[in-house]
Each structure stands twice: as C-alpha cells, then as structure tokens.
Amino acid sequence: MDETGFHIWRIGDVDVVRVEGVLDFSASVRLRLTLFGRLDAGARHIEVDLSRVRLLDASAVNVLLKVRERLVEDDGSLAARGATGLALEVLEIAGVAKQLGAHEPLAERLSDPTADTATPAAAPGRGAQGRWGDEINEMIGQMCRAPAGSPARAALRDRVITLCLPFVERLARRFGGLGEASADLGQVAALSLVKAVDRFDPELAVDFAAYATPTVVGELKRHFRDRGWAVRVPRRLQELRIDINRARDDLTHDLNRSPTVTDIARRLDVDEEQVIEAMTAAGAYRTTSLFTPVGGEDGSTLMDLLGEEDASIAAVDAHESLKPLLATLPAREKDILAMRFFGNLTQAQIAERLGISQMHVSRLLARTLAQLRRGMEADA
Numbered sequence: 001m002d003e004t005g006f007h008i009w010r011i012g013d014v015d016v017v018r019v020e021g022v023l024d025f026s027a028s029v030r031l032r033l034t035l036f037g038r039l040d041a042g043a044r045h046i047e048v049d050l051s052r053v054r055l056l057d058a059s060a061v062n063v064l065l066k067v068r069e070r071l072v073e074d075d076g077s078l079a080a081r082g083a084t085g086l087a088l089e090v091l092e093i094a095g096v097a098k099q100l101g102a103h104e105p106l107a108e109r110l111s112d113p114t115a116d117t118a119t120p121a122a123a124p125g126r127g128a129q130g131r132w133g134d135e136i137n138e139m140i141g142q143m144c145r146a147p148a149g150s151p152a153r154a155a156l157r158d159r160v161i162t163l164c165l166p167f168v169e170r171l172a173r174r175f176g177g178l179g180e181a182s183a184d185l186g187q188v189a190a191l192s193l194v195k196a197v198d199r200f201d202p203e204l205a206v207d208f209a210a211y212a213t214p215t216v217v218g219e220l221k222r223h224f225r226d227r228g229w230a231v232r233v234p235r236r237l238q239e240l241r242i243d244i245n246r247a248r249d250d251l252t253h254d255l256n257r258s259p260t261v262t263d264i265a266r267r268l269d270v271d272e273e274q275v276i277e278a279m280t281a282a283g284a285y286r287t288t289s290l291f292t293p294v295g296g297e298d299g300s301t302l303m304d305l306l307g308e309e310d311a312s313i314a315a316v317d318a319h320e321s322l323k324p325l326l327a328t329l330p331a332r333e334k335d336i337l338a339m340r341f342f343g344n345l346t347q348a349q350i351a352e353r354l355g356i357s358q359m360h361v362s363r364l365l366a367r368t369l370a371q372l373r374r375g376m377e378a379d380a
Contacts, residue, residue, distance in 0.1 A: 004019065004020065004021035004022060004023060004027040004030060004031075005019070005020035005021055006018070006019055006020075006030065006031075006034050007020070007113065008034070008038070009113040010043075011109065011110050011115065013044065013045055014045045014046070014047055014110060015038045015041075015043040015045065015046045015047070016046075016047050016049060016106070016110050016111075016113070017034060017035065017038065017046060017047070017048045017049065018048075018049040018052065018113075019031070019048065019049065019050060019052065019053050020052040020053070021052075021053065021054065021245070021249065022053070022054055022055050022056070022245065023053055023055070023056035023057065023060035023087075024055070024056075024057055024059075024060075025057060025059050026224070027060070028057070028059040028060045028062075028063050029175060029221065029224060031060055031063050031064075032063045032066075032067075032174055032175070033174065033217065035048075035063065035064075035067040035078075036067065036174050039067070039070065039071070043076075044071065044074060044075070044076035044077075045071075045076055045077050045078075046067070046071065046076075046077070046078045046079075047078075047079050047081055047106060047107075047110055048064065048078065048079065048080040048081065049081055049082055049106045049111070050080050050081065050082055050083040050084075050087055050102065051081070051082030051083070051084065051105065051106065053083065053087045054085065054086065054087065055085075055086045055087055055090070056083075056087050056090055056091075057090065058090075058094070061090065061091065061094050061096060064078065064080050064096075064100060065096060065100075068100070078100075079100055079101040079104075080100040080101065080102050081101055081102065081104055081105055081106040081107075082102075082104070082105045082106050083097070083102040083103075088102055088103070135163075136160060136163055136164060136208055136209075137202075137207060137208050139156055139159060139160050139163075140156075140160050140197065140200060140202060140208050141202040142156055143156035143157050143160060143197075144200070144201070144202050157197060157198075160197055161193060161194060161197055164193055164197075164212065165190060165193065167209070167212075168189040168190060168192070168193045168212070168216050169186055169189060169190075171189055171213065171216050171217060171220070172185040172186050172188070172189035172216075172220060173185075175220050175224070180223070180224065180227070184223075185220060185223070188219055188220055188223045189216050189219070189220060191219070192215055192216045192218075192219035192220070193212060193215075193216060195215065195219075196208075196211060196212040196215040196216065197212075199215075200212070225238065233281045237277060237278045237281040238281075240268075240270070240274065240275075240278040241278045241279070241281065243268055244264055244268070244275060244278055244279060247259070247264050247267045247268055248264060250267070251263050251264065251267060261275050261276060261279075288302065289302070290302050290303040290306075291303060318376070321375075321376055322372065322376070325371075325372050325375040325376070326372070329368065329371075332354070332364070333364060333368045335354070336350055336354070336361060336364055336365060336368065337365075337368060339353070340365060347361045347362055347365070
C-alpha cells in the first residue's frame with residue numbers, strides 16, 4: 001500500500017494534499033487515513049491535487065465524497081483539483097467531476113509547498129477527536145506502577161481498555177467500505193488496543209493516544225495486507241508488486257514509453273517470470289462476482305459466459321477406438337449397423353432391404369456388437 005505518494009502542506013486556512021501515482025483499491029486506505037488525519041488536525045478546507053494521479057478507482061471516489069460530506073456538515077469544503085486522463089474520466093463517469101471541481105487546476109497560490117506562506121501541515125492527534133484525555137494517561141500510569149498480577153492492576157487495565165474502545169472503534173470505521181466486515185475490523189482494532197495497553201511504557205513520557213493510534217492503524221493496515229486479498233497471495237509477490245509499480249513509473253519517465261516486462265525485470269534484477277507472476281497476482285486483491293452484468297437486453301451475467309464440460313467429450317475416445325474395429329467388419333455387417341443406428345430402421349425393415357429374415361438380422365447384430373465390444377475391451 002506504499003507505492004502512492006502523499007505530500008501535505010497548509011497555506012492560510014487551506015490544507016493541500018498532493019497525490020502522486022495510482023489511487024487503486026489498496027491506496028484508498030492511505031487516502032482515507034490522510035484525509036481523516038487532516039480533519040483530526042482541525043482542517044476545515046482541503047484541496048486535493050490530482051494532477052499527478054494517473055488513475056483512480058471507485059473506492060478513491062467514495063473516500064473523497066465521504067470526507068467532503070463530513071466537511072460540508074461543519075461548514076467546510078473539499079475539492080479535488082487538476083484531474084486529467086483516466087482519472088478525470090473516472091470522475092466524469094461517476095458524475096462527480098463538476099461537484100469536486102476536478103476540471104479546474106489547483107490555485108497557483110496553493111500549488112507551491114515551498115512558498116513563504118506555506119507551512120507544514122499540523123500532525124493529527126491533539127484535536128477534539130485525536131486526544132484521548134489526561135484521565136487515561138494518569139490511569140495507565142497507575143496501572144504500570146501497580147504490582148504485576150495484582151487485582152488493582154487488572155482492574156485498572158480493564159478500565160483503560162473500556163474507556164479507549166470508542167476511540168479505536170472510530171479508527172476502525174475509517175477503514176469501512178473497503179471490502180472487510182466492520183465487525184472484523186472492530187475486533188482487529190480492539191485486540192491491537194489490548195497490545196498497546198500491555199506494551200505502553202509511561203516512563204517514555206509519551207501521550208498514550210500518540211502511542212496507541214499508530215499501533216491500532218498499523219494493525220488494521222496489516223490486516224488488509226494479510227487478510228484483505230480475495231485470493232491469498234504470498235508476501236514476496238505483494239512486495240514485488242509494489243516494486244514493479246515504482247519501477248514502471250521511473251521507466252516510463254526515463255524511456256518516454258510504457259516499459260516492457262523485460263525492462264522491469266532488468267531494472268529490478270529479477271526473472272521475467274517473477275514479474276509476470278506478480279503482475280498477475282495483483283488482480284487477486286479484489287475478485288469479480290460471477291453475477292456481474294455483462295450488458296445486453298437479456299440480462300446476461302459473467303457466469304453465462306463461462307464454458308462448461310462438453311457432455312460428448314467422453315465419447316471421443318470410444319469413437320476413435322471404434323474406427324479401426326469397424327474397418328475390419330464385412331460389408332453386410334457395416335450396412336446393418338448403419339441402417340440400424342444411423343438410419344433408425346427396425347430389424348424387420350433391414351431384413352426386407354437385405355432379403356433375409358428378421359431373425360437372421362438379429363443374430364448378425366448381436367454377433368457384430370459382441371465382436372466390437374471385445375475389441376474395445378482389449379484395446380482398453
């Protein structure tokens with residue numbers, strides 16, 4: 001999830017978030033954390049610079065709209081400026097390009113992070129939502145000073161966890177809508193809170209919220225990395241996928257064209273087969289439902305396009321084995337088989353055509369079929 005770049009600065013009362021790279025499903029997690037982090041730091045006006053984003057998907061659009069809705073409720077604003085190419089097309093298809101101001105470039109006064117009027121964006125954690133209170137810091141300090149294994153320490157530990165649960169549940173909700181059940185995310189956040197409480201050292205003079213928040217967020221991101229894939233992909237392929245995305249960006253700039261698999265493999269010093277494997281594995285993060293509509297007036301779904309086993313394929317071997325056996329039969333027996341099984345004639349009709357009795361036709365059929373059966377069994 002770390003191949004997309006985020007750069008943040010503040011000019012006046014506006015927080016600027018510049019995004020570089022691809023805002024795919026996994027990068028949307030970082031976009032969500034970054035924008036909510038601006039809210040925690042007190043931002044009320046956010047300008048997202050999309051001029052360096054090559055592509056974004058529906059999950060990123062959803063994050064932008066959700067944060068914008070939150071800001072509008074507090075008389076704030078969010079705009080996503082300067083989108084081009086495929087990123088702009090996605091916003092137009094979603095019908096939100098005009099709403100987000102995507103056609104307009106970032107204002108010149110906001111575009112330079114090194115300008116005299118620009119300041120580093122304040123870190124979240126001390127705002128109304130980020131601060132957990134001195135009561136918790138004092139309580140966890142008392143817990144750490146209590147003797148290990150004592151009832152007082154256990155009671156204080158339970159009390160700290162209970163008081164902090166609403167805060168970590170709020171952190172978990174920021175990851176909602178990304179394909180994981182909210183109940184699972186809540187459990188991951190709660191367990192990471194327990195770890196933070198047990199590992200916290202008050203002698204380091206660090207605010208507990210400042211320690212626990214990245215612990216919880218890190219565990220949630222790790223959950224997406226390890227459990228969020230629709231198909232389990234080895235860690236080496238996940239990491240190689242990130243390296244490939246970075247190498248692709250660099251090579252596109254250096255070569256002035258899209259790099260080939262050979263170019264990427266040479267840049268990363270890996271085999272081409274490994275590059276192909278990692279690029280294929282990237283599609284395993286999210287799967288497509290078999291019931292996805294594929295267009296058409298008949299309401300066809302993806303399942304309708306899937307092939308199925310041909311019921312006649314099992315008979316191919318039998319047909320091929322019969323050919324040399326049929327070639328050895330006398331002409332009359334061949335004619336009888338053809339009239340009976342291909343012409344659908346009765347034994348009486350066959351007898352009339354050949355000028356023999358129906359009983360004789362029956363004996364010839366039985367003898368011929370038995371001969372073919374023995375030949376098939378011997379061949380098997």
